[in-house]
Amino acid sequence: xxxxxxxxxxxxxxxxxxxxxxxxxxxxxxxxxxxxxxxxxxxxxxxxxxxxxxxxxxxxxxxxxxxxxxxxxxxxxxxxxxxxxxxxxxxxxxxxxxxxxxxxxxxxxxxxxxxxxxxxxxxxxxxxxxxxxxxxxxxxxxxxxxxxxxxxxxxxxxxxxxxxxxxxxxxxxxxxxxxxxxxxxxxx
Amino acid sequence: xxxxxxxxxxxxxxxxxxxxxxxxxxxxxxxxxxxxxxxxxxxxxxxxxxxxxxxxxxxxxxxxxxxxxxxxxxxxxxxxxxxxxxxxxxxxxxxxxxxxxxxxxxxxxxxxxxxxxxxxxxxxxxxxxxxxxxxxxxxxxxxxxxxxxxxxxxxxxxxxxxxxxxxxxxxxxxxxxxxxxxxxxxxxxxxxxxxxxxxxxxxxxxxxxxxxxxxxxxxxxxxxxxxxxxxxxxxxxxxxxxxxxxxxxxxxxxxxxxxxxxxxxxxxxxxxxxxxxxxxxxxxxxxxxxxxxxxxxxxxxxxxxxxxxxxxxxxxxxxxxxxxxxxxxxxxxxxxxxxxxxxxxxxxxxx
Numbered sequence: 001x002x003x004x005x006x007x008x009x010x011x012x013x014x015x016x017x018x019x020x021x022x023x024x025x026x027x028x029x030x031x032x033x034x035x036x037x038x039x040x041x042x043x044x045x046x047x048x049x050x051x052x053x054x055x056x057x058x059x060x061x062x063x064x065x066x067x068x069x070x071x072x073x074x075x076x077x078x079x080x081x082x083x084x085x086x087x088x089x090x091x092x093x094x095x096x097x098x099x100x101x102x103x104x105x106x107x108x109x110x111x112x113x114x115x116x117x118x119x120x121x122x123x124x125x126x127x128x129x130x131x132x133x134x135x136x137x138x139x140x141x142x143x144x145x146x147x148x149x150x151x152x153x154x155x156x157x158x159x160x161x162x163x164x165x166x167x168x169x170x171x172x173x174x175x176x177x178x179x180x181x182x183x184x185x186x187x188x
Numbered sequence: 189x190x191x192x193x194x195x196x197x198x199x200x201x202x203x204x205x206x207x208x209x210x211x212x213x214x215x216x217x218x219x220x221x222x223x224x225x226x227x228x229x230x231x232x233x234x235x236x237x238x239x240x241x242x243x244x245x246x247x248x249x250x251x252x253x254x255x256x257x258x259x260x261x262x263x264x265x266x267x268x269x270x271x272x273x274x275x276x277x278x279x280x281x282x283x284x285x286x287x288x289x290x291x292x293x294x295x296x297x298x299x300x301x302x303x304x305x306x307x308x309x310x311x312x313x314x315x316x317x318x319x320x321x322x323x324x325x326x327x328x329x330x331x332x333x334x335x336x337x338x339x340x341x342x343x344x345x346x347x348x349x350x351x352x353x354x355x356x357x358x359x360x361x362x363x364x365x366x367x368x369x370x371x372x373x374x375x376x377x378x379x380x381x382x383x384x385x386x387x388x389x390x391x392x393x394x395x396x397x398x399x400x401x402x403x404x405x406x407x408x409x410x411x412x413x414x415x416x417x418x419x420x421x422x423x424x425x426x427x428x429x430x431x432x433x434x435x436x437x438x439x440x441x442x443x444x445x446x447x448x449x450x451x452x453x454x455x456x457x458x459x460x461x462x463x464x465x466x467x468x469x470x471x472x473x474x475x476x477x478x479x480x481x482x483x484x485x486x487x488x489x490x491x492x493x494x495x496x497x498x499x500x501x502x503x504x505x506x507x508x509x510x511x512x513x514x515x516x517x518x519x520x521x522x523x524x525x526x527x528x529x530x531x532x533x534x535x536x537x538x539x
């Protein structure tokens with residue numbers, strides 16, 4: 001099983017801190033999984049111009065190919081101007097239609113205000129649904145007061161991330177089993 | 189229709205097309221050498237000609253896993269090796285070529301083949317050709333429209349005066365050689381979406397519509413939009429042929445056909461397009477209402493006739509060699525087409 005964690009912003013550290021904790025949990029609890037962290041701040045990604053993702057070069061090609069090869073994706077995202085950041089939206093725009101089909105996708109959201117709690121529900125989930133992801137319905141929502149110098153200070157947040165990671169792995173395994181069983185019925 | 193060398197009284201034309209892909213056989217993981225693939229494409233055209241298939245075309249793709257980048261050269265070899273079959277490109281990526289040079293090539297192929305050559309001009313779904321041949325991807329739409337228009341103009345006028353953005357102007361340019369019968373059938377390649385078909389309708393050119401999978405009814409909408417656009421622009425739809433193209437494979441039973449074809453389609457698309465073909469969709473492809481012509485000869489005949497009833501099209505073009513299908517299977521398919529498919533569809537569609 002290949003899991004990719006995306007820190008979806010090139011600004012600040014909170015989303016990266018929270019996403020890194022999810023990666024650490026994955027590595028501690030499931031040492032057999034192949035886990036890749038994509039911190040978008042470390043890549044130079046061009047804007048989508050509509051071409052097939054295989055036709056990009058460099059970091060853009062690397063990031064899109066890594067995502068396309070994943071079985072599960074944990075998306076970390078801050079909320080900017082009442083939506084997801086453009087850097088993350090660009091990653092979706094770079095991918096083909098139905099790119100997330102047969103992939104389980106879960107979300108870790110950081111935000112400066114509780115007022116943003118429903119933004120992932122109303123803005124991120126519709127994108128994931130359109131791209132045919134199997135969505136882990138509950139997400140982890142973290143306010144910025146839960147961070148102190150690149151550490152999460154609230155144990156409840158840590159527990160919630162751990163449960164999200166477990167749910168992501170469990171649902172991915174379950175989904176793969178169901179899919180294999182159903183596809184075996186086709187006999188081709 | 190005569191302008192496009194279509195005789196509707198003979199019924200629906202049946203053709204084959206290859207993208208010129210060069211992919212491993214999914215059951216062995218082995219890939220034949222490029223030279224052998226080219227020989228097999230030419231041999232496939234010969235076999236198709238022998239059993240009376242109407243049409244054979246070769247695509248142009250400039251990327252990994254393809255081998256007919258110089259598709260007009262391959263077509264020239266096919267022109268020499270065959271007698272009666274119509275030959276064409278599917279597609280020529282006119283956006284990144286010089287229309288004058290393309291016309292010279294295809295008029296030459298037309299003379300060598302004694303009047304059998306056609307051009308299908310497209311825009312490419314993968315875009316490696318832009319960097320490779322020195323064009324800017326930002327001009328994707330305009331390059332195509334301008335160069336396609338120039339190609340049509342050269343087809344109509346032996347002496348050309350032309351000025352545009354993406355090529356040096358032509359002043360009383362004498363474009364030679366001329367095709368055997370004065371002009372070539374030139375088609376616009378169209379994806380599933382109606383907008384490109386509508387442009388073809390306004391321009392009054394025939395369409396070659398790619399229909400890989402999905403309900404027949406969806407593609408019917410595109411064809412209807414095309415004919416509406418023809419009418420709006422003052423053209424008579426009865427004068428403009430429609431061709432549809434898609435996956436095709438015959439075996440004794442539909443189950444066996446699916447079993448033999450699925451790995452090729454799935455792994456081939458994964459390699460060339462970055463996404464496999466979902467099994468669930470492929471399974472639905474067996475339904476009569478789906479465009480995919482994969483099944484037993486009898487079921488595929490019924491599907492082609494159903495499509496003809498829905499579309500009223502003049503030509504169907506089958507893609508059966510995609511994804512490393514072994515040559516003995518292709519040979520077997522050609523036999524079945526000649527023995528069962530051609531007589532049946534001609535019997536039921538001739539006027």
